[in-house]
Amino acid sequence: MTGTPTEATHANPLRDPEDRRLPRIAGPSGMVLFGVTGDLARKKVMPAIYDLANRGLLPPGFSLVGFARRDWADQDFAQIVHDSVKEHARTEFREEVWRQLAEGFRFVPGDFSDDLAFDNLRRTIEELDQARGTGGNHAFYLSIPPKFFGDVVQQLQEHGLSRQTDGSWRRVVVEKPFGHDLASARELNDSLAQVFPTGSVFRIDHYLGKETVQNILAMRFANAMFEPIWNSNYVDHVQITMAEDIGIGGRAGYYDGIGAARDVIQNHLLQLMALVAMEEPSDFRAESLRREKEKVLAAVSLPRRLDLSTARGQYDDGWSGGVRVQGFHDEEGIPKASTTETYAAIKLGIDNRRWAGVPFYLRHGKRLGRRVTEVAVVFKRAPHLPFHASATEELTQNTLVVRVQPDEGLTIRFGSKVPGTSMEIRDVTMDFAYGGSFTESSPEAYERLILDVLLGDPPLFPRHEEVELSWKILDPILEHWARQDRNGKAKPEPYPAGTWGPASADKMLARDGRTWRRP
Structure with a gap:
């Protein structure tokens, strides 16, 4: 990273740290999506991948492999992704973007205990490394119930899918809940740590x-x-x-x-x-x-x-x-x-x-x-109010409110004089709304997080x-x-x-x- 520490500190995390005017773009990579039939995959993950591609933030050879217990061919999986994108993507559907993205789609049928299926998955990834130039870089997205996390990562290890060679990476992405209490969280963490190093485990909290x-x-x-x-x-x-x-x-x-x-x-x-x-x-x-x-x-x-x-x-x-x-x-x-x-x-x-x-x-x-x-x-009330009691009957405490959703922004509530000849104080609000202050659209949370996974940038995980x-x-x-x-x-x-x-x-x-x- 170039630049002074001050510049690095204030750099826009959505931009390339080498040049803040440029967006961050993922390098050669692919993703294996377990749980492709679930709501999360269809409504969030697949549309986010398309939106990233549509914004030019994925490499041309990006690949997506679906894994599920379905008797599908590659084209069946592509149709599932297509329907999900058409219904839930934020950006417009562009045929040329879709065709390039869909060329990297593959589907592997099987369940989590099927050794032959994981052997097939390994061969599929090796073929994509050659055909699409993914360079051995793959993220395994576990969009599945947490009770299966341990089974899947164990299979990834036993079939050589978690192994990182020089110059390439393998990462695993898990969704909440991260256990149901402290003991189960530790058990889950231990099962992940036995297969993937700490820096290669990405726990998604979409908030x-x-x-x-x-x-x-x-x-x-x-x-x-x-x-x-x-x-x-x-x-x-x-x-x-x-x-x-x-x-x-x-x-x-x-x-x-x-x-x-x-x-x-x-x-x-x-x-x-x-x-x-x-x-x-x-x-x-x-x-x-x-x-x-x-x-x-x-x-x-x-x-x-x-x-x-x-x-x-x-x-x-x-x-x-x-x-x-x-x-x-x-x-x-x-x-x-x-x-x-x-x-x-x-x-x-x-x-x-x-x-x-x-x-x-x-x-x-x-x-x-x-x-x-x-x-x-x-905030606390002012320690002394030099006003007549009847002048501040409606006055409440100063409050700063960060609105996370749905109307993203910030509101500050404070006391102000009511126009007129008397000193009457009343609550007013000062409002900042993202939609009214910036022309840039905010990326959907899953876009940002998936891109961070592919970049290996973990601040939000x-x-x-x-x-x-x-x-x-x-x-x-x-x-x-x-x-x-x-x-x-x-x-x-x-x-x-x-x-x-x-x-x-x-x-x-x-x-x-x-x-x-x-x-």
């Missing part, structure tokens, strides 16, 4: 690929106005919310027994918290970012009374988007006695000099009022240390809820679909003299 999430770092460290007040002297508390207006859909087989805390809080929301709370890294290399995030996660503390500082619920029937919807226990495949939570809220502290005494409230739920993900930093620290935070809460279920003391509280969660979540904040923001 970390979102432009607005990355903008948290830009906002904090590129502007002198925020960092001096980004501490317990000025911040009252932080709320991190991921609300969904949909139910579990057809995911009963996955969701029951997993729940809101494991599905979202353990990964997405704790990662957001780490980005908000971390110290400034020395640079934006992967190791520097991870080091600061790990310090935050290691400093997290749980309240003594988990019964008073956590809340969980299950959506009941109600109205969502003007449509009557059924409750969680009426969803197909959900047992009537299920205690899996569809809403979870927790209160955490961070025991370090910057954040001591500042509570972080994290919540996630399904069938809530609307779809929104945001980080709200709520959590390593196993971060995953294990996250489970250390969440495990005591899950164990507390499990004890409540066993003892019959408490179960998830019902809340009507279309509302903002169970009453216990409101009480959790009310005990601290606070309320949830209404996004």
Whole structure:
């Protein structure tokens, strides 16, 4: 990398570090996609690959090999990709781009225990190295249930598919959940580490690929106005919310027994918290970012009374988007006695000099009022207000809100004088929206992350240390809820679909003299 350390620090991560005007383009490479029949592959991975090719960010000889238990030929797989691209790609469909990309498509039928299929996969990759010039560089994308991760990576090792020769690379990509507790996460990490070196394992958290999430770092460290007040002297508390207006859909087989805390809080929301709370890294290399995030996660503390500082619920029937919807226990495949939570809220502290005494409230739920993900930093009230009491009745606390989705941007709420002869103060907001400020379109998260895999650029991928620290935070809460279920003391509280969660979540904040923001 050329340039001074300062230039490297502030380089656009979407651009070539040698020349920030140029996009980063992957070198000779290919990808093997396990689980090609799943929703994730069809709706996210395949369209993202096409969009990258359409933007000129993939090499001309890029190859994509599908692996599944289907009696398909190469052209059948190509048709599956074609249909997925036409339906879900962000960029326009261009026939010349499609033809070049489709020339590198291959399909290998078989299941995860089929030695002959993995032998066929090895021969297919060797043929692509010769025919497409992929240079022995291949990423194995495991878009499959985590229980099969160990089986697949073991087969890759036994058939020589994970072996890296001089000048080439092999990488593995895994999707969440990264285990269901600390013990299973460690077991998963061990099985991956036995086959692939740490730097070749990419754990995808698609939230970390979102432009607005990355903008948290830009906002904090590129502007002198925020960092001096980004501490317990000025911040009252932080709320991190991921609300969904949909139910579990057809995911009963996955969701029951997993729940809101494991599905979202353990990964997405704790990662957001780490980005908000971390110290400034020395640079934006992967190791520097991870080091600061790990310090935050290691400093997290749980309240003594988990019964008073956590809340969980299950959506009941109600109205969502003007449509009557059924409750969680009426969803197909959900047992009537299920205690899996569809809403979870927790209160955490961070025991370090910057954040001591500042509570972080994290919540996630399904069938809530609307779809929104945001980080709200709520500041303390001014220590002295030299105004008549009646002049500031509507004045609330200053708040900085990072909107992650769907309306990406940033809002600052502050008090301002109402026009007129009297000194009346009222809340106003100043709003920044990505769509209105930049002509460039934001890449979809999977585009950014897949390109990073092919480039071997891992800043946005959590390593196993971060995953294990996250489970250390969440495990005591899950164990507390499990004890409540066993003892019959408490179960998830019902809340009507279309509302903002169970009453216990409101009480959790009310005990601290606070309320949830209404996004």
